[in-house]
Amino acid sequence: MGDAVRDATLLMGVHGVLTRHPWLTPPESASASGPPEDTSDSDSGVAEDASEAEDVDVFGLAVNRAEAYGWSSTLLGAGMELGGSRWGHNDAGEDWTQDGRVREIGWLQVDVSSCLNRQRLPVLPVATVLGDVLRQVGDVRVTGVHTVAPVHLAPDPAAALLYAAHWYELADPGAARDITVTVSGRDAGLPGRGGHVRDEALACSYGRMTVEPESTAVNLPGLSRSPTGKVQTEGMRRALAFRCRVPVWSLDAAAWTTEVFVEALRATGTAEPVLITVSY
Helix, strand or coil, rough: CCHHHCCCCEEEEEEEEECCCCHHHHHHCCCCCCCCCCCCCCCCCCCCCCCHHHCCHHHHHHHHHHHHCCCCCCCCCCCHHHHHHHCEEEEECCCCCCCCCCEEEEEEEEEEEECCCCCCCCCCCCHHHHHHHHHHHHEEEEEEEEEEECCCCCCCCCCHHCCCCCHHHHHHHHEEEEEEEEEEECCCHHHHHHHHHHHHHHHHCCCCEEEEEECCCCCCCCCCCCCCCCCCCCCCEEEEEEEECCCCHHHHHHHHHHHHHHHHHCCCCCCEEEEEEEEC
8 A cells, every 4th residue: 555655657548539640541551442552643641651650659759749848858867857847758558440439549657756846746738748649640539538646746736726727717608518527546435535525626626617426337438448557556446426517528628627636535635546537
């Protein structure tokens, strides 16, 4: 249990359907039937160099994007370390099978910096990096997000979540959507804190989200069947579930919802990593 409490891993997986841009589609998968055609003089947009398309992956693109934002870097040694780095890269991956089914289209695992004064867990930055990467590769329809969050490293967010809630004041009233949130953990007392968690989630969403209890047996069609993180979630059990109404459905809104529940859990006594899922 002590190792679990000290674990600084944050892992986020984005689920949905990604349709790769035609110019990034490997030639062998560009056509489902018929022999390959000579496209040397055409403008079909399909990558002519197979290795160019096959070398595209979440890890490399995420490292690139995090470096551009100044959130993390892989440039180490000789004074090249990034001061104030939000995380260290651990691993990343994707499932870009082109079959139209919900899959875990991108995931990123990082080691959260614990020495930065009052910096919240980098839930939104990690989601932003993943969103940028996925949109660079194809057209994306996000249906769910799962996050292993080291709640013990989360500071009191004070006014930060107030600003986050204000971001959705301009949302189209007709864009509100119902979503499902679940919480899994190793804490045996977590199921008994459901009412308090709900109250805290309502408080720190500042009227921009409704939160109602849901059966923990609820189905989550927005998530793929085998989310990444078996090692990080070993021993965790689904303890809480909620039906929430959010101003809009997006990857950003899923990250905000995750942050709301991280704070609700922290404020009600959770002091170890948990698994939070948000499903549309």
